[in-house]
Amino acid sequence: MKIPYPRKGKAFPLQIVLVVPFLIQIFGAVSLVGYLSFKNGQRAVNDLAEQLIDRTSEVVNEHLKSYLSIPQTLNQINANAISREILDVRDRKTLGKYFWDQIQAYDLTYIGMGLTTGEGLGAARYDGKTITIDDWTAKPPNNTYTYATDNLGNRTQVNARWDWNNFNESWYTQPIAAGKPIWAKIVTGNYPTGPYIAASASRPIYDSQNRLLGMIAIDIHLLKLSDFLRSLNISQSGRVFLLERDGTLIASSGTEKPFILVNQGIRRLKAIDSSDPIIQNIAKHLQTSGFGSINQDTDFKLEVQGKRHFVDVVPWRDKYGLNWLMVVSVPEDTFMAQINANTRTTIALCLGALVVASVMGVFTSHWIVRPILRLNWASEAMASGNFNQIVESSSIRELNTLFNSFNHMAGQLHESFTALEKNKEKLEERVDERTTELKNTLGELQRTQSQIVQSEKMSSLGQLVAGVAHEINNPVNFIHGNLAHVQEYTQDLLALMQLYQQYNPYPAAEIQTVAEDIDLEFLQEDLPKMLSSMRVGTDRIRQIVLSLRNFSRIDEAEFKRVDIHEGINSTLMILQHRLKAKPEQPEIEVIKDYGTVPLVECYAGQLNQVFMNILVNAIDALEENNIKLTYQEIKENPSQIKIRTSVVNLMWLEVAIADNGVGISHEFQQRIFDPFFTTKPVGKGTGMGMSISYQIVTEKHGGKLECFSTPGKGTEFIIQIPLQLRND
Numbered sequence: 001m002k003i004p005y006p007r008k009g010k011a012f013p014l015q016i017v018l019v020v021p022f023l024i025q026i027f028g029a030v031s032l033v034g035y036l037s038f039k040n041g042q043r044a045v046n047d048l049a050e051q052l053i054d055r056t057s058e059v060v061n062e063h064l065k066s067y068l069s070i071p072q073t074l075n076q077i078n079a080n081a082i083s084r085e086i087l088d089v090r091d092r093k094t095l096g097k098y099f100w101d102q103i104q105a106y107d108l109t110y111i112g113m114g115l116t117t118g119e120g121l122g123a124a125r126y127d128g129k130t131i132t133i134d135d136w137t138a139k140p141p142n143n144t145y146t147y148a149t150d151n152l153g154n155r156t157q158v159n160a161r162w163d164w165n166n167f168n169e170s171w172y173t174q175p176i177a178a179g180k181p182i183w184a185k186i187v188t189g190n191y192p193t194g195p196y197i198a199a200s201a202s203r204p205i206y207d208s209q210n211r212l213l214g215m216i217a218i219d220i221h222l223l224k225l226s227d228f229l230r231s232l233n234i235s236q237s238g239r240v241f242l243l244e245r246d247g248t249l250i251a252s253s254g255t256e257k258p259f260i261l262v263n264q265g266i267r268r269l270k271a272i273d274s275s276d277p278i279i280q281n282i283a284k285h286l287q288t289s290g291f292g293s294i295n296q297d298t299d300f301k302l303e304v305q306g307k308r309h310f311v312d313v314v315p316w317r318d319k320y321g322l323n324w325l326m327v328v329s330v331p332e333d334t335f336m337a338q339i340n341a342n343t344r345t346t347i348a349l350c351l352g353a354l355v356v357a358s359v360m361g362v363f364t365s366h367w368i369v370r371p372i373l374r375l376n377w378a379s380e381a382m383a384s385g386n387f388n389q390i391v392e393s394s395s396i397r398e399l400n401t402l403f404n405s406f407n408h409m410a411g412q413l414h415e416s417f418t419a420l421e422k423n424k425e426k427l428e429e430r431v432d433e434r435t436t437e438l439k440n441t442l443g444e445l446q447r448t449q450s451q452i453v454q455s456e457k458m459s460s461l462g463q464l465v466a467g468v469a470h471e472i473n474n475p476v477n478f479i480h481g482n483l484a485h486v487q488e489y490t491q492d493l494l495a496l497m498q499l500y501q502q503y504n505p506y507p508a509a510e511i512q513t514v515a516e517d518i519d520l521e522f523l524q525e526d527l528p529k530m531l532s533s534m535r536v537g538t539d540r541i542r543q544i545v546l547s548l549r550n551f552s553r554i555d556e557a558e559f560k561r562v563d564i565h566e567g568i569n570s571t572l573m574i575l576q577h578r579l580k581a582k583p584e585q586p587e588i589e590v591i592k593d594y595g596t597v598p599l600v601e602c603y604a605g606q607l608n609q610v611f612m613n614i615l616v617n618a619i620d621a622l623e624e625n626n627i628k629l630t631y632q633e634i635k636e637n638p639s640q641i642k643i644r645t646s647v648v649n650l651m652w653l654e655v656a657i658a659d660n661g662v663g664i665s666h667e668f669q670q671r672i673f674d675p676f677f678t679t680k681p682v683g684k685g686t687g688m689g690m691s692i693s694y695q696i697v698t699e700k701h702g703g704k705l706e707c708f709s710t711p712g713k714g715t716e717f718i719i720q721i722p723l724q725l726r727n728d
Helices: 014-083 092-105 170-178 223-231 277-289 333-383 397-503 509-517 520-552 564-574 604-626 631-636 689-700
Strands: 110-115 120-124 132-136 144-149 155-162 187-191 194-206 212-221 239-244 249-252 259-262 265-268 298-304 307-317 323-331 560-562 589-594 600-602 640-648 652-659 704-710 714-722
Touching (some): 014 212, 014 307, 014 323, 092 110, 092 120, 092 132, 170 212, 194 265, 212 223, 223 239, 223 249, 239 277, 277 307, 277 323, 397 520, 560 564, 564 604, 564 640, 564 652, 600 714, 604 640, 604 652, 604 714, 689 704
Antiparallel strands (some): 110 120, 110 212, 120 132, 132 144, 144 155, 187 194, 194 212, 239 249, 239 323, 259 265, 307 323, 640 652, 652 714, 704 714
16 A cells, blocks of 8 residues: 655755845844944944043043152151151161162152251162162262162162262252252253153151251152053053143153253253154144143144044142143044944955855754764774764754663663773772882881981980990099199198298208209199199090080980070080091181070980081081192181071071081982981991981971082081970
């Protein structure tokens, strides 16, 4: 039986059905939007110009207020500090550093002070980068010294000397005459560092009895205003510039400088003489009514080189006497160019829409066929053994149902085949993890074992040293205490002998014979010297015993407050036999630069061990270096160990131990604190000294131990520990 099919009517291709409506919509929407945009753009040109000018004026006004208020505010702060005697105008070095700090913190060019005595001081950044200090006396010539400074504001060297007289300068005379804070006349100069055009904020200064001391002033470089105006993106042909009331140009957003060089001198430029045609024409227009007559916001349109410009002139004043004009000019074509560009863009969009719509029609036909092709490709891939197949969903519901069923089947097959691979990978990962854990555990055990052995050695050594020192101390103290009496008795006996010789100059022959046999005169002369030498010897033994007790610190296993210098000195006393001169080399010089350091909470015995390890390494390095040199060469370049102590940030003790030995290579510096690493010959070092020292400083004291070395010049170790150790 034949199934009857309905008769086919006239059918349109799917591409035409999809493309034509879409094309009409795109063309109509773009044309309508372009037309409305063009009409609205024409009506909005004036509004946009006014908004842009107002916004630019507000930005410039706020910048001027902020930038120009800083000098006057700082002047007031400094004047108050001087009148309250917080700052002493006679202390030039301190005041110079104070000005140096202020010019470092603010974007200023110069800050200075001139006194009624003719003296003065200032800090300057003439080149915009480097800060110098000017210090001058009252009497020229060459009364001014310009000093270079370091990064702390300290004077390092004299860069130049030149003449200066306070009483001839407007920045001094004008505020003194006014008796109040003002803006002095703009100063100019062509310095080696470049052109200098600055406005000076000046103020008289008084002492606590309201007596005039002089004035204080701060300069700001006006060329920086030009840099700011150039940063305003108003338009390529737009201009923003500032004028004085006499028409002199202060700053502009153009590339032209507001000055010219005449005979190597600076001459400021009048706006009407500017080479910029926009600035020149606007200035000439304003000159017709007078620059000084503009007292309120003035708007007008001006044609320059065939183009209309919107111009806004705003007076700008402050309470310290500044009275400028701020001019903003925007060309009309800035806005019309965009409108014309939008019109051209609209036409291009219409043409592009036709092309895009046609292309999209072709892609739409593929959009329906491609999902079915993807399903076919995925089936063929699975048949070849690639089960990792996922068919992306489609926007057609029926195809989505088929794709979901296929993806579920493919996922189950993929999971089954990948399960074995995952189990294999997990097993390999577990083996690698266990191997890594065993290696880490073994390394930790080795480090712990070496630390325990070293700690036991140092503990036993400390007990032994303390015991020996104690046993020696008692008999030595006994001898030392009785030597004074022996010396007194000897002096008495010798005095008695002299009396006897005085009253009986001719004794019996037997007595004279015995006196000659024992050399009585030599005995009388040498016996007091011998007793003095014995006393010096017992003093030396007592100092060594005290150093041994201080170094061992057997009674200080816990942390406590100690004098860190005492520990360093005790360590040096123990190492004295290695520091003193030997036949083959002169004495190793120890330079102590001890700062004012309070008592430090620490594990004193362990910290002494750190000092011992570092000092022994320094002595080894110096001896290694001296092997290659003759005695005379060593004497000309003596071996030195420098020890410096200081307090850092009120919370940290810093001990720096430096030598001028052979140094350590960069490669070895990175491993200097590793356990068992040593650069010494076999049998001379265990490689644990610096590792244990690092752990004592960092772990036991919560500090830092750093090594800085230059091969051939020396090595420096810096220890930092907190002044108060928290034993949590």
